[in-house]
Amino acid sequence: MQYLLLIYHSEQGFEKTTESGRAAIYQEYGQLREELSAKGKFLGGNQLAATTMATTVRVREGKRVVTDGPFAETKEQLGGYFLVNASDLDEAIAIAARIPSARNGTIEVRPIAVRGQVAQA
Amino acid sequence: MDLEKLHREESGRILATLIRLLGDFDLAEEMLQEAYAVAMQKWPSEGTPANPRAWLISTARHKAIDRLRRVQRFERKAEEIARTAEIAVQPESNLDEEMLVDDGLRLIFTCCHPSLPLEARVALTLRTVCGITTEEISRAFLVPAATMAQRLVRAKGKIREAGIPYRVPSPEELRDRLDGVLLVVYLIFNEGYLATSGDALIRRELCAEAIRLERVLCCLLPKQPEAQALLGLMLLHDSRRDARVSAEGELILLEEQDRSSWDREQIREGTDLVELALRGGAVGVYALQASIAALHANAKTAKETDWPQIAALYDVLLRTSPSPVIEVNRAVAVAMARSIEEGLALLNEIERREELKEFHLLPAAEADLLRRLGRKSEAAEAYRRALTLATNDIERRFLRHRLTTLTE
Numbered sequence: 001m002q003y004l005l006l007i008y009h010s011e012q013g014f015e016k017t018t019e020s021g022r023a024a025i026y027q028e029y030g031q032l033r034e035e036l037s038a039k040g041k042f043l044g045g046n047q048l049a050a051t052t053m054a055t056t057v058r059v060r061e062g063k064r065v066v067t068d069g070p071f072a073e074t075k076e077q078l079g080g081y082f083l084v085n086a087s088d089l090d091e092a093i094a095i096a097a098r099i100p101s102a103r104n105g106t107i108e109v110r111p112i113a114v115r116g117q118v119a120q121a
Numbered sequence: 122m123d124l125e126k127l128h129r130e131e132s133g134r135i136l137a138t139l140i141r142l143l144g145d146f147d148l149a150e151e152m153l154q155e156a157y158a159v160a161m162q163k164w165p166s167e168g169t170p171a172n173p174r175a176w177l178i179s180t181a182r183h184k185a186i187d188r189l190r191r192v193q194r195f196e197r198k199a200e201e202i203a204r205t206a207e208i209a210v211q212p213e214s215n216l217d218e219e220m221l222v223d224d225g226l227r228l229i230f231t232c233c234h235p236s237l238p239l240e241a242r243v244a245l246t247l248r249t250v251c252g253i254t255t256e257e258i259s260r261a262f263l264v265p266a267a268t269m270a271q272r273l274v275r276a277k278g279k280i281r282e283a284g285i286p287y288r289v290p291s292p293e294e295l296r297d298r299l300d301g302v303l304l305v306v307y308l309i310f311n312e313g314y315l316a317t318s319g320d321a322l323i324r325r326e327l328c329a330e331a332i333r334l335e336r337v338l339c340c341l342l343p344k345q346p347e348a349q350a351l352l353g354l355m356l357l358h359d360s361r362r363d364a365r366v367s368a369e370g371e372l373i374l375l376e377e378q379d380r381s382s383w384d385r386e387q388i389r390e391g392t393d394l395v396e397l398a399l400r401g402g403a404v405g406v407y408a409l410q411a412s413i414a415a416l417h418a419n420a421k422t423a424k425e426t427d428w429p430q431i432a433a434l435y436d437v438l439l440r441t442s443p444s445p446v447i448e449v450n451r452a453v454a455v456a457m458a459r460s461i462e463e464g465l466a467l468l469n470e471i472e473r474r475e476e477l478k479e480f481h482l483l484p485a486a487e488a489d490l491l492r493r494l495g496r497k498s499e500a501a502e503a504y505r506r507a508l509t510l511a512t513n514d515i516e517r518r519f520l521r522h523r524l525t526t527l528t529e
Binding site: 001087088089114 | 290
């Protein structure tokens with residue numbers, strides 16, 4: 001099964017991280033990606049630019065509404081994602097737990113919906 | 122073998138194996154029902170098979186293969202099931218006992234997966250592992266049957282679509298995951314033990330099921346001291362089941378219970394388990410609560426209760442898992458161990474913090490201490506406050522009774 005691991009972290013906290021601190025985090029991310037890739041489990045993933053770089057687009061009654069944001073009043077922001085191949089949820093959870101940001105942020109594990117069996121809300 | 126008895130005692134285990142073989146909760150449940158229907162027809166005339174469990178599994182499996190063959194789009198799945206048909210070929214063969222035991226354990230861990238909402242874990246465990254009907258579960262939890270059915274459908278949907286595995290967690294994960302299972306078992310027990318509304322028979326059954334489940338866990342996962350502690354705790358509480366409610370359905374406090382009606386055998390087993398758990402290094406909430414329960418259960422009279430020891434255990438419990446409810450219990454223990462005034466002062470302090478404004482046992486505990494001090498009008502006032510907060514009938518009757526005796 002495929003799972004999208006959504007990586008939420010505190011942008012404020014990350015901004016305060018020292019240069020060497022960031023380098024260590026990136027290196028750890030790199031190692032995890034390599035290891036997952038070698039096993040064919042890594043399907044994709046990226047770090048996202050900060051939410052201040054974000055644009056929100058909506059189309060309402062045929063009219064396009066473009067705004068800045070989103071600036072939800074939350075402590076953590078979506079900062080990146082991994083798309084992984086895992087045999088089941090427990091394996092996806094185990095991978096999520098190894099993402100460096102899991103230690104101070106939150107990883108949301110979402111199965112990719114398979115057509116014809118999309119779960120009801 | 123009596124088919125009904127088999128259904129009651131074994132359906133959880135048979136279902137566990139079918140779920141593994143068929144890879145689908147709903148299909149397994151449905152096919153097992155069909156297999157029971159066939160058994161009801163055949164067994165009385167043809168005799169009970171040598172291994173009824175294997176017979177039911179193999180019949181259910183045949184039914185599943187037939188069903189899937191009829192449904193064209195599942196053709197491939199039917200072949201898969203048929204390929205691993207060693208049981209289907211030899212219906213009377215002895216199933217691998219070890220495999221069956223593992224299936225049961227797998228099912229428990231799947232139903233208690235932390236990715237499911239807690240109330241769904243409890244419901245699914247009762248339905249699937251314990252074989253209690255949706256109707257009964259809904260009555261025990263006082264929700265409409267349709268709501269409970271929906272809860273179960275959603276949970277099974279999530280198991281399928283989120284890919285919750287049907288597997289006993291790896292040794293590294295076991296400790297965390299076991300905690301989650303113990304919580305579900307304890308919630309099931311408490312629902313039966315503490316809820317004083319709803320169907321009394323079903324509540325008793327919930328307690329019995331929680332204990333049975335915990336026995337299975339302790340047996341399958343030996344050397345898990347927290348699991349042993351929980352089994353001990355439940356056995357000790359449950360040993361008082363006949364003494365805590367009068368024939369008229371009135372609540373009887375620990376102090377006033379007829380200790381000769383406590384289940385001595387169960388107290389002995391519970392106490393042994395607590396000691397075993399403590400020696401094994403259990404230090405969690407279950408071990409502490411079980412130690413307290415063991416002190417109560419082994420006191421020959423209410424007067425002989427080792428209150429200083431109980432107060433000390435509540436101190437530790439409060440440090441490991443701080444909660445205002447435990448604080449109330451500790452205050453009562455301090456009142457009994459040292460002085461009622463000291464306990465009362467602790468209760469007043471909790472009251473001032475206003476964290477437990479809705480909790481009827483706080484004014485009830487206060488009322489009881491005031492009553493013991495002979496401060497009748499203050500006690501009556503506290504009982505009245507407790508009465509405005511208590512929601513369940515048996516407790517309300519108890520409080521009202523206390524209030525009348527006080528003002529007589």
